[in-house]
Amino acid sequence: MVAYLKDEIISLLFISLLAFSSALADGFTLSSPTVSGQLGISEVYNGFGCTGKNISPELSWSGAPKGTKSYALTMYDPDAPTGSGWWHWLVFNIDSKTSSLKTGAGNVKNKIAPKGSIQSVTDYKTIGFGGACPPVGHSAHQYIFTVYALDIEKLPLDKSANPALVGYMINSHTLAKSSLVAYYGR
Numbered sequence: 015m016v017a018y019l020k021d022e023i024i025s026l027l028f029i030s031l032l033a034f035s036s037a038l039a040d041g042f043t044l045s046s047p048t049v050s051g052q053l054g055i056s057e058v059y060n061g062f063g064c065t066g067k068n069i070s071p072e073l074s075w076s077g078a079p080k081g082t083k084s085y086a087l088t089m090y091d092p093d094a095p096t097g098s099g100w101w102h103w104l105v106f107n108i109d110s111k112t113s114s115l116k117t118g119a120g121n122v123k124n125k126i127a128p129k130g131s132i133q134s135v136t137d138y139k140t141i142g143f144g145g146a147c148p149p150v151g152h153s154a155h156q157y158i159f160t161v162y163a164l165d166i167e168k169l170p171l172d173k174s175a176n177p178a179l180v181g182y183m184i185n186s187h188t189l190a191k192s193s194l195v196a197y198y199g200r
Contacts, residue, residue, distance in 0.1 A: 021146045032120040041077040044192040047115060048072050053157055053195070059138070059147035070103065070143035071122025075113055079190045082110050082163040086184045093148070093155040096137075096145045101177035102157065103143045104134045106170045106184065119143075132176045141173050146198040154199030163189045 049057065056063040058066020073087065086106035094100035103120055105127065112128045119127040120143020127133060138144040148155040164187040171183060 024115070035173040041191045042075070042079060042163060042192045043077055044073060044075045044159060044194050046071050046159070046194060048158065048190055048193065049196050051196060053146050053196045057145045058198065060144035062147045063150070064145070064147035066145050068143065068145045069118050070115070073115045073159060073161070075192060075200065078163040079186065082127050082189055083163055084164045085112065086109055086162045086164060086169070087115065088160050088184070089143070089153050090158045090160070091146070092158065093152070095149065096127045098138045101141045102136055102145065104177055105131055106134070106171065106180060107132050132171065132173055134180050135175050135177070137177060148157055152199060152200055154197040157196050157198060158190050158193050160193040162191045165189050
């Protein structure tokens with residue numbers, strides 16, 4: 015009986031790994047015509063001593079795995095001197111038919127984010143996109159844009175949800191993810 019259960023567990027693990035690798039093999043990718051290796055003044059915050067334009071970049075994705083019911087997108091700086099990084103942008107409940115965000119979608123006043131999507135509070139304590147603003151004298155920080163294919167249509171959160179809770183819920187429902195990294199220092 016124990017040998018049988020062990021074989022069943024191994025089989026289930028193997029099938030799970032195949033399904034996961036199949037999702038990855040589909041080539042879920044995130045790209046941007048406006049963000050490459052370095053962030054420009056458009057994606058730099060306007061505040062905290064920074065004088066950028068604070069405009070979220072155009073982003074698009076393709077190759078989501080089967081079973082994707084919605085998307086989430088984040089921008090995160092793991093190099094921020096906080097001990098926990100810095101969340102610059104969190105967008106979730108993006109409809110599964112959507113495959114891009116337009117330039118400026120991170121400004122909630124523009125009302126160009128996908129209908130039904132939610133942008134929640136960042137570590138700046140504002141809602142929507144908050145651009146790069148590393149401390150003066152630091153080496154260039156990494157800014158990681160990540161799109162997540164989720165197995166749920168709507169995360170049960172609203173715009174006041176803190177970044178840690180949003181991250182927890184996103185990670186609990188991720189089928190696949192894809193990232194692009196850009197750098198900025200001052």
